[in-house]
Amino acid sequence: MEAINSSVNLDALNKAIDEVFYGEIDSTILYYLQSCVNCKACEAACPFTPTSLKYSPVNKAEVSRELYRYRFTVWGRTVGRFVGGSKKYLSLSEAETMFDYNWHCTNCGACMFVCPMGIDSGALINLMKEAAFKAGMVPKVYSDIANLEVSGNYWEIDVFRQAWNSLISKMKEAVGEVPLDKKGSEILFYASLYEAFVYPEVLINVAKILTKLKKDWTFMSKPLGVRPPIGMVLGDKDGALNVMKRVYNYFTDISPKYIVMTAGGFEYLSLKYTMHETFKVKPKYQVVHITEFLAKLYTEGEFEIEPIDKVITWHDPCQLGRRGGVYEAPRILLKALSKKFKELPSHGVNSFCCSRGGGGCGVPTLVENLAKMLNISISQEDKKFLDNTLLPLINAGEIKADEVKKIKAKEVATGCPVCIESIEFSLNYYHVDSDVLHIINLLTDNIKVRNK
Amino acid sequence: MQLFLGPYQVGNSLYPLALDLFIPTIFFFFFGSAYRVGRYLMTYKKPFVAVPIASQEVVRGKISSIERVKSLVDTFSNSSKVGLKRKPVTTTAGLLMHLGLVVMIFLLAQHMVFWAYYLPPYRVLFPLAIPESSTDGLLSLTMSTFPRTPTPYPFVHDIWGPLTVILNGQYISFLLLVLLGIYLGHKFHAFADGLSLRAGDWWFFLLLYVDIVLGLLATSHIPNNVVWYDNLLGGHILLAEIIIATLPFTRGFHMFEFYLGKIREWYFMLYRRGEK
Ligand code: SF4
Ligand code: SF4
Numbered sequence: 001m002e003a004i005n006s007s008v009n010l011d012a013l014n015k016a017i018d019e020v021f022y023g024e025i026d027s028t029i030l031y032y033l034q035s036c037v038n039c040k041a042c043e044a045a046c047p048f049t050p051t052s053l054k055y056s057p058v059n060k061a062e063v064s065r066e067l068y069r070y071r072f073t074v075w076g077r078t079v080g081r082f083v084g085g086s087k088k089y090l091s092l093s094e095a096e097t098m099f100d101y102n103w104h105c106t107n108c109g110a111c112m113f114v115c116p117m118g119i120d121s122g123a124l125i126n127l128m129k130e131a132a133f134k135a136g137m138v139p140k141v142y143s144d145i146a147n148l149e150v151s152g153n154y155w156e157i158d159v160f161r162q163a164w165n166s167l168i169s170k171m172k173e174a175v176g177e178v179p180l181d182k183k184g185s186e187i188l189f190y191a192s193l194y195e196a197f198v199y200p201e202v203l204i205n206v207a208k209i210l211t212k213l214k215k216d217w218t219f220m221s222k223p224l225g226v227r228p229p230i231g232m233v234l235g236d237k238d239g240a241l242n243v244m245k246r247v248y249n250y251f252t253d254i255s256p257k258y259i260v261m262t263a264g265g266f267e268y269l270s271l272k273y274t275m276h277e278t279f280k281v282k283p284k285y286q287v288v289h290i291t292e293f294l295a296k297l298y299t300e301g302e303f304e305i306e307p308i309d310k311v312i313t314w315h316d317p318c319q320l321g322r323r324g325g326v327y328e329a330p331r332i333l334l335k336a337l338s339k340k341f342k343e344l345p346s347h348g349v350n351s352f353c354c355s356r357g358g359g360g361c362g363v364p365t366l367v368e369n370l371a372k373m374l375n376i377s378i379s380q381e382d383k384k385f386l387d388n389t390l391l392p393l394i395n396a397g398e399i400k401a402d403e404v405k406k407i408k409a410k411e412v413a414t415g416c417p418v419c420i421e422s423i424e425f426s427l428n429y430y431h432v433d434s435d436v437l438h439i440i441n442l443l444t445d446n447i448k449v450r451n452k
Numbered sequence: 453m454q455l456f457l458g459p460y461q462v463g464n465s466l467y468p469l470a471l472d473l474f475i476p477t478i479f480f481f482f483f484g485s486a487y488r489v490g491r492y493l494m495t496y497k498k499p500f501v502a503v504p505i506a507s508q509e510v511v512r513g514k515i516s517s518i519e520r521v522k523s524l525v526d527t528f529s530n531s532s533k534v535g536l537k538r539k540p541v542t543t544t545a546g547l548l549m550h551l552g553l554v555v556m557i558f559l560l561a562q563h564m565v566f567w568a569y570y571l572p573p574y575r576v577l578f579p580l581a582i583p584e585s586s587t588d589g590l591l592s593l594t595m596s597t598f599p600r601t602p603t604p605y606p607f608v609h610d611i612w613g614p615l616t617v618i619l620n621g622q623y624i625s626f627l628l629l630v631l632l633g634i635y636l637g638h639k640f641h642a643f644a645d646g647l648s649l650r651a652g653d654w655w656f657f658l659l660l661y662v663d664i665v666l667g668l669l670a671t672s673h674i675p676n677n678v679v680w681y682d683n684l685l686g687g688h689i690l691l692a693e694i695i696i697a698t699l700p701f702t703r704g705f706h707m708f709e710f711y712l713g714k715i716r717e718w719y720f721m722l723y724r725r726g727e728k
Pocket of ligand 1: 035036037038039040041042043057058114115116117118119121
């Protein structure tokens with residue numbers, strides 16, 4: 001892919017490949033590498049196969065299998081070198097292909113649940129993403145944004161400060177007092193800068209709900225990053241680790257009972273599981289998505305939901321649902337909201353990924369706008385890269401748009417900022433007369449607190 | 453030239469050679485399996501479970517036994533369910549092929565006798581045996597699909613009754629050849645499209661294909677000559693031995709790892725979320 005042509009350093013890549021393959025293969029990765037039967041069942045699940053079969057999970061993961069075979073199998077060391085299927089390192093064109101494949105995977109996990117062998121091809125593609133990052137093969141616009149987060153310099157940027165401060169002001173207008181960084185609160189309402197940018201109204205609505213429910217909550221006086229830990233989607237493990245340290249320190253400092261977030265993308269998984277597993281700590285608090293938290297309160301009878309008369313549905317964000325296991329909570333809330341709740345044809349573990357997340361990190365125009373605001377210049381290569389991410393969005397979007405049309409849903413609720421952007425793009429592109437919105441925006445006005 | 457190996461004149465027929473090599477094959481298989489499993493053990497790192505699902509009061513902390521079983525069934529069936537919806541041809545071919553292979557390998561009467569010779573308790577399954585042909589007493593390729601037997605019995609005496617019309621060695625062999633043909637066609641298609649193809653794909657499928665043809669020819673007595681019969685049967689067993697011996701190094705090992713993979717997936721669904 002063009003975005004890296006001028007900057008591929010093959011020596012650095014070779015070194016990175018050795019580091020990743022000799023350093024990170026454990027029994028799970030070994031299982032993924034050697035147990036694939038090449039049945040190609042996973043093609044059916046991946047949001048990138050509608051664009052090309054070369055983007056099928058098994059085809060993308062084959063790059064890491066070839067590098068693995070050379071290093072860890074007798075066949076790969078001997079016959080495989082001559083008949084194919086085994087490689088010590090990648091040539092320039094192979095490195096470009098690998099880079100292209102890396103950015104055609106959202107690590108959505110859909111392939112794992114469709115694979116008869118339970119292989120997570122996303123994990124293997126992630127290995128390559130890590131190697132690529134170590135070798136500097138990453139779209140510059142993303143690494144610039146990630147660097148702001150890792151270094152902590154994001155807070156020096158006016159536009160970020162303004163966005164955050166304006167969010168807090170609007171929250172205050174909506175609910176009166178907004179407690180900030182209050183230690184020992186029952187609930188820490190966690191959000192990132194990214195959310196403050198793309199859906200401030202959702203965050204304000206959460207503040208309204210928490211206030212309405214008379215909860216002991218607190219918000220953050222300043223965000224902990226752009227979208228922490230953004231390194232996770234770029235293959236930057238070390239950067240992600242640094243940012244997670246910052247987040248963990250803040251969480252333990254506030255020491256709440258619940259940490260409630262509205263984003264059900266990679267941050268949910270990273271901050272709930274990966275962060276604590278990496279630091280080998282058992283948290284005293286629970287990190288929860290807002291739907292989990294509200295479903296708990298609803299089932300405990302703290303509030304009622306005033307019903308609406310509309311066909312509504314739920315798009316399961318991949319990280320929240322497939323990887324995080326949160327399926328029931330949003331359904332409890334939405335079924336209470338409308339008797340006309342309908343499931344999308346692909347839902348639950350088979351929910352069809354919107355094709356963003358790690359697969360382009362958002363709708364390209366949004367990334368460009370963000371870069372402009374931050375004064376990050378977009379090179380020709382990055383521009384081409386971003387433009388190339390549009391086609392998979394259009395192709396995967398067609399499937400999502402058809403599904404929404406099929407069940408005639410008026411409102412598509414979901415729980416992840418990137419899902420909202422990309423599904424909105426698809427519904428507009430295919431002229432589907434439905435709206436997509438964060439579940440909080442559907443619920444806020446219909447939550448009626450019960451008099452105790 | 454005749455080679456003397458044990459009591460057999462190996463040069464005369466492949467059959468005794470194949471029988472002699474069965475035990476070494478099994479040893480080789482166990483050696484390979486130990487190697488494969490050993491690699492898993494050597495790379496195993498005990499995971500640190502920071503957030504066990506059971507500790508989470510707001511997610512599915514408590515799961516009933518019924519839900520657990522349902523989830524297990526879903527885990528095993530999801531691949532087929534999605535495949536049938538989105539890739540109906542290859543999924544149907546794949547499922548039928550696996551079913552056909554299991555029935556053939558474990559229930560064909562001739563195979564059962566072979567297994568029971570080495571593993572006597574296998575005899576308990578004898579009542580489930582399927583015959584080589586649906587017609588009684590006639591080992592004929594052309595008489596395989598409907599009863600045209602001179603005996604008073606319309607079908608072979610087995611518990612399958614009229615089902616014997618499809619549950620017989622010849623019919624399933626034809627079916628397998630067609631299904632494997634579809635699979636091989638799928639591989640050629642992938643090859644033409646420049647998609648991932650592995651030497652192991654050809655190794656396994658071609659060996660299986662030829663092995664089925666040899667078995668079919670031998671049991672159908674084509675050509676009808678005892679020397680040919682011994683060689684065809686010997687060749688059939690030898691190929692099967694190559695497949696068995698190399699299983700731990702090929703995709704064939706999925707017949708064991710399949711269960712490992714799915715149970716692992718189920719465990720993650722119910723007990724441990726996050727990174728897999
Ligand atoms: S479905 Fe699983 S076993 Fe089949 S090709 Fe894909 S990763 Fe390999
Ligand atoms: S994790 Fe998702 S995007 Fe990546 S290969 Fe698998 S199905 Fe495709």
